[in-house]
Amino acid sequence: MNTHIESPAVGVTSRRPAILALALVAALAFCPSGAVLATEKAVVIPPPADDAVAANASTSETAVLAGGCFWGVQGVFQHVKGVTNAVSGYAGGEAGTAHYDMVGMGHTGHAESVRITFDPKQISYGQILQIYFSVAHDPTELNRQGPDVGMQYRSTIFPSNPEQTRIAKAYIAQLDRAKVFGKSIATTVEPLKAFYPAEAYHQDFMTRNPDHPYISYNDLPKVDNLKRVFPDRYRAKPVLVGTGA
Template sequence: MNTCIRSHAAAAISRRPAILALALVASLAAWPSGVALAAEKAVVIPPPVDDPASANASETAVLAGGCFWGVQGVFQHVNGVASAVSGYAGGEKGSATYDAVSIGNTGHAESVRIVFDPKQISYGRILQIYFSVAHNPTELNRQGPDVGTQYRSTIFASNPEQARIAKAYIAQLDKARVFGKPIATTIEPLKTFYPAEAYHQDFMTRNPDHPYISYNDLPKVDNLKRVFPDRYRVKPVLVGAGA
């Protein structure tokens, strides 16, 4: 059963409190047996050996790691990140909607487009946070209770250099066996990123008491603060107006 789908559907009707409450109760009641409600602990991993400096004023990383609420929320709290937008990557424009992607056969993955200043944080450091605290890279086509290729762990490389760095880092981490299991993260060339619907943006910040956020995603931000204190920013950089 796909909990994130139920949670997203509840968000879409957030102006109807009674229906929303019923949806959330049903979501928790149907949580798969044997699946922990709390987010997994962070895995402390070494930085990439191959992480060349960039002379660009700005760079973009597109990463998929399960429900985009949590991945966006983590990177919105990272120093050097100018923006983090939830969206879809891997499929075609016509299917880049939540209703279509939720079916799981569009080729899209729930993704986050991260624009960052490489003078403040490198692409390799972005990947280190992604692998360590933003998601579990050893799970194949799922993250926790959310199952399907739309929740796969994927790095959408914007250029051959990003693909090379990501491939080398995965090999480095697998060789060191820091996770105990092989990394399932795939590397795909980025075709186009499509921003998600407005109600998905800044969802963690706007809904800190949402059961899905409380159990799965807020602990990721706590892990970011603990494992990467030099990278943590208290005030998130938000998509919404006035952020």
């Protein structure tokens, strides 16, 4: 199911406004002061016991992660120190279907994903995953995140090499054993066939549209959680697509 209603000509996108309106009403009902409650709460989790070794790291690596709407996942990692770029896109399907209107139908195999380029001497792959599981999305939701439903919104890690596969699988098992989420993790680990950048109007969407109702309710609280839970990892100025700064 495609939960976006888009207007590429003006670059404005809306996600399920009726459901969002109901969510806002429900939030206000439980918050007499009028402040909107965050749709997701951060879960404080331990770091991975098995992680990459910084001493042997290259100058640049990538991680491809899917965790619901790519606006929020991209926005979170754009505020992470050591991240040099974060691009919204599609992974899991074929090149011919890597288009928003097709992915939104939920039958292409693609997931809305983010390709995160990072300096492994500043932040490890395991630390990237810790932020992903803790604040970027809810890894216990199966084929959905918040108001967005469908395979294209699944929680998936797309490792680019055997070491990333090992770290990801070991960390999922570690967190499940510790029962830090209270229920099983739904995140899958799938081979990375290729990553296809999304359309330009999806890039840097959080930064360009901070007052968009979907962003303010669903995604800005994730950045607040990043700042609160990982203060040493937080950077105030986001690294935007193509700027490298």
